[in-house]
Amino acid sequence: MGGARAHGAAEPGGAPREADGEGGALAQRAGAGGPRRTRRLRAGGVWVLSAAGGVGRRCGGAGLEEAARRSGRRRGLRVGAIDETGQVKQGVMTAGVKRHYLGCVGKVANGITTVHLSYVRERTGHALIGARQWIPAEQIEDPVKSLVMGLPLDLEFRTKGQLAIDILTEALTGGVRLDFVCGDEVYGACTELREFLEERGQGYVLRVPSSFGRTLARGVTTTCAQVVTRLLTGARRWEVRSAGAGSKGPRWYAWALLATASPRHHLLIRRHLASGELAFHSCLVPEGQRVSMARLIRAAGLRWPVEEDFEFGKDCFGLGQSQVCLYTAIARHTVLVMAALAICAVTAALLRHRTDTQAPPVTPVARR
DSSP: OHHHHHHHHHTTTTOOOOSSSTTHHHHHHHTOSSSHHHHHHHHSSOOOHHHHHHHHHHHHHHHHHHHHHHTTOTTSOEEEEEEEEEEEOOSSOSTTOEEEEETTTTEEEEEEEEEEEEEEETTTEEEEEEEEEEOOHHHHHOHHHHHHTTOOTTOOOOOHHHHHHHHHHHHHHTTOOOSEEEEOHHHHTOHHHHHHHHHTTOOEEEEEOTTOEEEBTTSOEEEHHHHHHHHOOSGGGOEEEEEEEETTEEEEEEEEEEEBSSTTEEEEEEEETTTOOEEEEEEEOOTTSOOOHHHHHHHHHTTTHHHHHHHHHHHHHOTTOOOOOSHHHHHHHHHHHHHHHHHHHHHHHHHGGGOOSSOOOOOOOOOO
16 A cells, blocks of 8 residues: 555656656656556556545645635635646547547647546635546447447446536535636536536536527527627726736736526626627526626636646646556546645645745855
């Protein structure tokens, strides 16, 4: 057990490119003398994957909550940001591999895609706390490929929106508390996901396409694009507000909030000040909570940290360099990376107010 722990801790810390066989480089860095034990950690051995993921989820969520408490920021928003990321893979026998659009390379390529949930604590920190790999239906239905790729016998095809439901079910039943769930159009357009959240009274701010239809408070059913041309032509209809701090300072946009026929549902529209580009958000404010445009804008702005999690996870912990092919091995590698990322995120949040960007003063050395 101690050996497994040691190798588990060493594996995500760089994930170098494989040089001498699968797991060889990782074994060399971990000081194992050979790839057998690192291979066994991810592809063999005894794991309860859901329990291992639960440990990482509690580490990230509870740790960031403690950091918020210590810094006096208990009232900051808790957002669950859903998004997917890809990993380029060669060959055709890796679980989930398919030629499709990969955002990580910005084009159609051979690779795999995993849906993630990031726990974002406003003004405190963020970490990945859940993941599910997307597997194409044709691989699940092919008994030969399913066997070679190590797919579970009871695995069923799930869309990205349905995978988001699975991740959120696990997180919410595991005690994670969220003010809002945020995601891009892939998830906002998923009716099943929106209904899942509504049935549980879970607030959300989800991007939707311009063709998304809503019945407004006046009883008029229209698309998001039509709303802008019909109801938002005057400058006084928009308010300029910041969606939070970015790498270059506050992100200023023009915003408009429209009520719908349902008192719990609202349509939040964002307009870029320079280009005029529009973004539409379908919002659910749970019953008993006050509708606040400022609060919904803050939630919409907290979707972006998941992209930072992907960047840090790939650059520092090998999230995109699993070097394995089997379904279970990929899942185990992802869990290990998320655990390492959560530990670092919590540590950084706890130490944020105890560190300084300035170098310590140089103490002159006394001459003898």
